[in-house]
Amino acid sequence: xxxxxxxxxxxxxxxxxxxxxxxxxxxxxxxxxxxxxxxxxxxxxxxxxxxxxxxxxxxxxxxxxxxxxxxxxxxxxxxxxxxxxxxxxxxxxxxxxxxxxxxxxxxxxxxxxxxxxxxxxxxxxxxxxxxxxxxxxxxxxxxxxxxxxxxxxxxxxxxxxxxxxxxxxxxxxxxxxxxxxxxxxxxxxxxxxxxxxxxxxxxxxxxxxxxxxxxxxxxxxxxxxxxxxxxxxxxxxxxxxxx
Numbered sequence: 248x249x250x251x252x253x254x255x256x257x258x259x260x261x262x263x264x265x266x267x268x269x270x271x272x273x274x275x276x277x278x279x280x281x282x283x284x285x286x287x288x289x290x291x292x293x294x295x296x297x298x299x300x301x302x303x304x305x306x307x308x309x310x311x312x313x314x315x316x317x318x319x320x321x322x323x324x325x326x327x328x329x330x331x332x333x334x335x336x337x338x339x340x341x342x343x344x345x346x347x348x349x350x351x352x353x354x355x356x357x358x359x360x361x362x363x364x365x366x367x368x369x370x371x372x373x374x375x376x377x378x379x380x381x382x383x384x385x386x387x388x389x390x391x392x393x394x395x396x397x398x399x400x401x402x403x404x405x406x407x408x409x410x411x412x413x414x415x416x417x418x419x420x421x422x423x424x425x426x427x428x429x430x431x432x433x434x435x436x437x438x439x440x441x442x443x444x445x446x447x448x449x450x451x452x453x454x455x456x457x458x459x460x461x462x463x464x465x466x467x468x469x470x471x472x473x474x475x476x477x478x479x480x481x482x483x484x485x486x487x488x489x490x
Contacts, residue, residue: 314398
């Protein structure tokens with residue numbers, strides 16, 4: 248993880264568990280802004296809040312053992328959970344990017360962005376504030392992003408044909424990188440297609456550059472995307488999800 252910015256761990260979920268998780272998601276009522284339903288993408292944000300039964304995932308012994316290896320004090324929480332389904336023959340393409348935002352409950356009235364007026368920045372800057380339906384999205388200081396561990400759980404085999412994630416191995420080591428440097432990144436870091444079997448996990452840093460292609464197969468590509476951190480937010484901010 249430290250060197251490559253990702254690794255694959257098989258058999259986190261059993262076939263029975265993947266089937267049960269998929270059934271809970273399929274049976275959910277899609278009647279609020281956290282659900283995005285379209286021909287090329289079905290997604291659920293605040294997944295553990297929308298479908299509380301899925302919180303049982305956090306008690307999975309294989310998952311907790313994996314996370315215990317990353318957080319020394321074991322006092323971590325799930326601070327973001329999203330479900331993605333890329334249906335068969337989906338044209339949904341995700342371009343190369345880093346995951347640079349977190350979700351917080353509110354933007355406090357007293358909150359001041361120290362670098363806005365001067366154009367300067369500091370290690371305590373929270374920037375790029377965007378208000379969503381029930382939370383705020385914001386880019387935190389680098390130290391928070393370096394602390395986050397992303398776990399992508401796969402409900403069926405995820406192959407290149409049905410839109411497996413592509414990553415630039417080791418690119419997380421540069422921290423936050425401008426999109427204008429992408430071509431140079433592609434020259435310096437190996438592109439890897441992360442094929443993951445059903446029940447397996449792709450574990451990665453949010454700073455690892457990644458992308459995904461169209462689903463050219465007749466199979467779905469269903470992924471439960473979980474982000475974990477053991478840090479508390481500063482300046483009166485609170486995680487919008489904390490399980």
